Amino acid sequence: MADYTVHIVDDEEAVRKSLAFLLSMNGFAVRMHNSATDFLAFAPSISNGCLVTDLRMPDMSGVELLRALQAAHAMLPAIVITGHGDVPMAVEAMRAGALDFIEKPFEDQVLIDAIERAATQIEETHSASDDTAAIQARIRDLTDREQQVLAGVVAGHANKTIAYDLNISPRTVEVHRANVMAKMHAKSLPELVRMALAVKFSPA
Known part of the structure; x- marks a missing residue:
């Protein structure tokens, strides 16, 4: 050890x-x-x-x-x-x-x-998974709605709150959130948040 x-x-x-x-x-x-x-x-x-x-x-x-x-x-x-x-x-x-x-x-x-x-x-000061350029490229591949959902997640909002803010159903938020996780290659919620914070993400 x-x-x-x-x-x-x-x-x-x-x-x-x-x-x-x-x-x-x-x-x-x-x-x-x-x-x-x-x-x-x-x-x-x-x-x-x-x-x-x-x-x-x-x-x-x-x-x-x-x-x-x-x-x-x-x-x-x-x-x-x-x-x-x-x-x-x-x-x-x-x-x-x-x-x-x-x-x-x-x-x-x-x-x-x-x-x-x-x-x-x-x-190490940063792990390879926090490669800024790669993270920024993945974020650019998100749709506007997916970026809005990601912003809600990074703000710590629950699915219901994100749904209310975006005037969509919680189920739709779940679908977008799953798509965001897949496109960002994030295995967990903490990893997704960590990526977004690493590049100081803010929605378009």
Whole structure:
């Protein structure tokens, strides 16, 4: 396993210990932090690590933590864990620099895969999948309506909200969204959002 530490930030002790046990059993070096405030004080001393943080915490949200890390020039590859229905906040977290977000409940392998992706970010400034020119070319291939739907997704809006804003049915939004995912070669919603943010997408 690579020489880096996974830092877990969650206010619930049971969750922290469960995640730490899972990752330790899979060969990761782990350090637990019981609040975002505690981690923020510790973060500047981290030289080789990635962050797994809950989105909703009492002292500071995951989004606020990421913004504070950026302000302190102590940002590190971050994965945000979110409850169902928190997707708009999770998109906001990606705008604040998160590499990925994972919706609860999730399979163990989903988190392990996300951490391994984060590890490559420790070594590389950008992955090949974020090739700006290729992403921009794919966006140009989207229809105007598909670009409007993509804009709604990147804004963190639910399908029903996008449907209302565009005066179309939620089912039609689903079809457009599936087409956007296919044309953009995005395997997941976080990957789609990441691509759009990488090129500072705004609809035509």
